[in-house]
Amino acid sequence: MKFLDQAKVFIRSGDGGAGAVSFRRExxxxxGGPDGGDGGRGGDVWAVAVxxxxxxxxxxxxxHFKAKKGGHGMGRNRFGAGGDDAVLMVPVGTQIYEEDQETLIADLTEPGQKVLLAEGGNGGxxxxxxxxxxxxxxxxxxxxAPGEERWIWLRLKLIADAGLVGLPNAGKSTFLAAATAAHPKIADYPFTTLHPGLGVVDLGTSTRFVLADIPGLIEGAAEGAGLGHRFLGHVERCKVLLHLIDCxxxxxxxxxRTIRNELKAYDPELALRPEIVCLNKIDALTPELVKEQMxxxxxxxxGKPLLISGVSGEGVxxxxxxxxxxxxxxxxREETPPPSDDPDAEEGWSPL
Structure with a gap:
């Protein structure tokens, strides 16, 4: 399935049904007298996070998403049926903007969260x-009454606990593959990752969190260079940033400095997020060269950067x-106890 984090859609709520003109003539x-019923209400347009x-x-x-029109009223005091609603099923983390892409309508951050986008017209x-x-x-x-219609923008910002940031080819996808069960595309050239990826880190029954691989940022990303401006949007949801640097x-x-400057330029609040800096790909250099790079x-x-290697798993x-x-x-932390020097020590049970 392809990843798409932005879409423009047209929505229209249903028109209300017309009232009836009718008289009893039994x-x-x-x-006798009038017995014309009211028209039904037009359907609404909703967005639901699933x-x-x-x-x-x-x-x-x-x-295009259009709700149904309300039914017309009829004689014998029969009211028109209400129109069916139109529902947009969107991922959790979706923001909904007006056509100007600046006016925020709703930010759906919880499963089941629902927002009314266009109200149906009343029946006559x-x-x-x-x-x-x-x-x-x-x-x-x-x-x-006529329904409402307009264009809106849907913008998805992934909800993750931690995000991987860094320049292109810093080893973020390799780290994600080593830390989770995700299988991102990995190659020896920049901009291998063209869209954010997610993985779940499992460090025990009570320690699980979602890790996001944010595609590589370049200088000027905050001003729209490359696709960095859209990528930076996914970082907004992350509580912790893991900054990988190619040693x-x-x-x-x-x-x-490049990544830090782009984060500050996009949103000064991002620069205040907890950050962990790692010097990656240490398996490619000698210990002396690694110290020099540090x-x-x-x-x-x-601070003191961590030394890691996504390929060998060292420091991950x-x-x-x-x-x-x-x-x-x-x-x-899961630690393996050292072997006992006592030859009479009781060994653990084994089926063999």
């Missing part, structure tokens, strides 16, 4: 409604536990 009925969806690809094939009154003491036989009725590049400090990185980052668990601590999980 034989042997002494008192679980199990992580893309807006369905809205590429259907861009039948002539029974217009009967008065001085007008016993009104011959008028109201047409139904094989010439200027790790410059790489760190010295270069400390020119921009004053340490980084995941660091994320869990930032997220507030109370857990114990």
């Amino acid at each position: 034989k042997f009925i002494e008192y 679980e199990g969806l992580n893309t807006l690809i369905d809205f590429r094939y259907q861009q 009154w039948g002539n029974l409604r217009f009967k008065t003491s001085t007008n016993q036989a009104p011959a008028r009725s109201n047409p139904g 094989t590049q010439d200027d790790p400090a410059g790489a760190y 010295k270069q990185l400390k020119k921009a980052y004053k 668990k340490t980084a995941l536990y660091a994320i869990a601590e930032k997220l507030g999980f109370d857990h114990d």
Whole structure:
């Protein structure tokens, strides 16, 4: 299934049904009079956040959503039927904007959350409604009120506990594959990842969180360079940022500054999020060169970066536990007890 995080759709609520003009004319009925019923109400347009969806690809094939019109009123005081609603099923994390792409209508962040986008028109009154003491036989009725129509934008921002950020080819997809059961595309060229990916990290029964792989950002992403502006939108939902830096590049400090500057330019609040910095791909360099790259990185980052390798798995668990601590999980690290030197020590039971 293709990933699509933005879509423009047209919505229209149903028109109300017209009221009826009718009179009773039954034989042997002494008192006749108006008996025209009201028209039915037009259907509404709703948006509902549902679980199990992580893309807006369905809205590429259907861009128009129209609710049904209300039924017309009829004689014998019969009212028209209400029109059926139109429902847009969207992923959790979808934001709905007006056509100007700036006016936010709703932000659906919880499963089952529902919002009314367009209200159906009211049904018109039948002539029974217009009967008065001085007008016993009104011959008028109201047409139904028209529905609402407009274009709206749907914008999906993935909901993840932690997000992987970094320059293109920093090893984010490799880290996601090593840390979760996800299978992102991995290759030895930049911009391999063209859309965000999600994976679930399982560190025990009580420590699970969602990790998002954000496609590589470049300088000027906050101003719309490349696809960075749309990618940065997915970072807004993340509580913790894992910043990966390729230790094989010439200027790790410059790489760190580039990403930090783009985060600040897009949203200053992002720069305040908890951050874990990792020097990735240490398996490709000698320990001496890794130390030299750490010295270069400390020119921009004053903390102590973690040393990891998504290929060999070195340091991956340490980084995941660091994320869990930032997220507030109370857990114990899985540690293998050292072997006992006592030859008489009782061994664990084994079926063999």
